[in-house]
Amino acid sequence: MDLKTTKMLASVENGIGWITFNQPEKRNAISLSMWAALGTILENFDQDPEVRVVVMKGAGDQAFVSGADISEFEAQRSNARQRAEYGEVAAAANRGLASIDKPLIAMIQGYCIGGGLATALSADVRFATPDSTFGIPAARLGLGYEMSGLRALLSLVGPSHARDIMISARYFKAAEALQMGLINFVVEPEALAFEVTRYAQTIAGNAPMTIRAARRTLRELQKPEQQQNPIEIQRIIDECFDSRDYREGRLAFREKRTPKFEGR
Secondary structure, eight states: OOSOOOSSSEETTTTEEEEEEEOGTTTTTOOOHHHHHHHHHHHHHHHHHTOOEEEEEEESSEEOOSSBOOGHHHHSSSSSHHHHHHHHHHHHHHHHHHOOOOOOOEESSSSTTTTHHHHHHTEEEEEEEEEEEEEOOOOTOOOOOOOHHHHHHHHHHHHHHHHHHHHHOEEEHHHHHHHSSSSSSEOOOHHHHHHHHHHHHHHHOOHHHHHHHHHHHHHHOOOOOOOOOOHHHHHHHHHHSHHHHHHHHHHHHHHHSSSOOOOO
């Protein structure tokens, strides 16, 4: 996989695709080259049958992602035209995050701020350590926040918390994020990697077609009713019932053994 940067890392182990934001000297702030590499990784993982689940994490213990690499803004994002060009690269990565057909987990330790929080919100499940710090400081920078990021925030925490987060631009810890519904689990730092890996391995052992159908259906249900496609959703549900995996699941249940799912 040619990522054209060392600031993003990708590996596959036991069905888990690992994505690492690798700029710890800047608290893993995402640069333009990192956005481009993230899109490449997601495309490869989505097409790789060995990858059953994807985990995103930050290098070191200081940050998941602390936002965009603001040091690039003067050269790369100083006006509306540059912002549009920068946005095309970031948008491609964000489309990959939104559309990847594999379950996505965010493993958060330290700062998860701005664009880092938006990236984490694209995950199906978020683990965080108690000392993790969350926030969207857009109002401190004067930039406009993209609608897709606000839609994801709103769907998780509701309008009251979303307004608070955006207009105050304040930072808050994992306990409050958990109460809001922004994250799913709070885990001590020394247990984080183990618990995330164990959870990911549980997903990797489940039926891929069932997971795919559930994720696509949940995505569809988040759309306005007039934009939903129930015929397509029923088609992918029917595919599950016609699959070899469904037969394997029934047989394994009768034989009282762990099923071996193939994703077909």
